[in-house]
Amino acid sequence: MVLGLMLTGTLYAAFAPSSSAGSASSDEELVETGRNLFLVGCSTCHGQNGEGITTLEGDQLGPALAGVGAAAVDFQVGTGRMPAAQPGAQNPTKPVTYSDEEIKALAAFVASLGPGPSVPDPSDYSLAGLSEEEREEAVSRGGQIFLTNCTACHNFAGKGGAMPRGGNAPNLSDTSAKHIYEALLTGPGQMDTFSNGNLSPEEKRDVIAYLYSLREQPQYGGFDLGGMGPVSEGMFAWIVGIGSLVCFATWIAAHTARTSRRKDEAAA
Incomplete structure (x- = not known):
C-alpha cells in the first residue's frame, strides 16, 4: 500500500505540473494572438489596451472593454456587428469578418482585461x-x-x-x-x-x-x-x-349614375 501511494504521488508530481504549464502556455498564446488581431482591427476605436477612445468633441468612438467579458466579444464579432464600418447609433449585423478561432482569440484577449461574462x-x-x-x-x-x-x-x-x-x-x-x-x-x-x-x-x-x-x-x-x-x-x-x-362602392355608384343619365338622354 505504501509503495502504491508513493508511486501514485511520484506520477502525479511528474505529470500534473507539466499539464498545467501546457494549459497556461496555451492560454497565453491565445491571448497574444487575440491581442495582435485586436491591435489591427479594433484598437482604432477601442484603444490599444481596450481603454476606449473619445474624440475632442466628446463623442465616443468605442467604449472601454475591461469587464465586458468574452461573451460580449463573441456576440458582437460573431454577428458581424464588429468591427464596425463606421461609428453610429447602432451597429447593424453584417457578414462575419473573423473565423471562429480568431473570434475565440479576440474573446480571450478582452476577457484578460477584466472579469466579465464568459461564452x-x-x-x-x-x-x-x-x-x-x-x-x-x-x-x-x-x-x-x-x-x-x-x-x-x-x-x-x-x-x-x-x-x-x-x-x-x-x-x-x-x-x-x-x-x-x-x-x-x-x-x-x-x-x-x-x-x-x-x-x-x-x-x-x-x-x-x-x-x-x-x-x-x-x-x-x-x-x-x-x-x-x-x-x-x-x-x-x-x-x-x-x-x-369604399373606392369600389364609389366607382359603382358613379358608373350607375352615368348609365342612368345616358338612358334618360336617349329617351328624350
Whole structure:
C-alpha cells in the first residue's frame, strides 16, 4: 500500500505540473494572438489596451472593454456587428469578418482585461435531453418572461421595432440560440442586461425555447404582415381593406349614375 501511494504521488508530481504549464502556455498564446488581431482591427476605436477612445468633441468612438467579458466579444464579432464600418447609433449585423478561432482569440484577449461574462456552454441554452412535456413547460415559462420584459421593444413575436435615438430592436427570427443567450447576458446597445442574478440560466433557456417555438407556428389567415401585431394588422384592414371597398362602392355608384343619365338622354 505504501509503495502504491508513493508511486501514485511520484506520477502525479511528474505529470500534473507539466499539464498545467501546457494549459497556461496555451492560454497565453491565445491571448497574444487575440491581442495582435485586436491591435489591427479594433484598437482604432477601442484603444490599444481596450481603454476606449473619445474624440475632442466628446463623442465616443468605442467604449472601454475591461469587464465586458468574452461573451460580449463573441456576440458582437460573431454577428458581424464588429468591427464596425463606421461609428453610429447602432451597429447593424453584417457578414462575419473573423473565423471562429480568431473570434475565440479576440474573446480571450478582452476577457484578460477584466472579469466579465464568459461564452455560454451549449448546455446552457439547449433543450436537448428534455421530454416533450418539459419542453412545453419551458416554452410556457419563457413566453411569460418574454411578454413581460421584451415585447416593448421586440414585439410579442420577436420581430423587432424602432427605438429612440436612431436605434432599433432587431428581428430575432434568425438569431442563433447562443447569440440570444449572450445578448441577454451582456445587454448590447440599448438593451437591458439580464445577468444570472436577474434571469437564471434556466430562465434564459426558457426564453430561447419560446422564441424558437414561434418559428414553428403556422401563420393562419394568409398574409401575416410580418407578425407585427393587431395594431398594424387592424390599420391595414381599415386603410387597405375598407378603403378599397369604399373606392369600389364609389366607382359603382358613379358608373350607375352615368348609365342612368345616358338612358334618360336617349329617351328624350
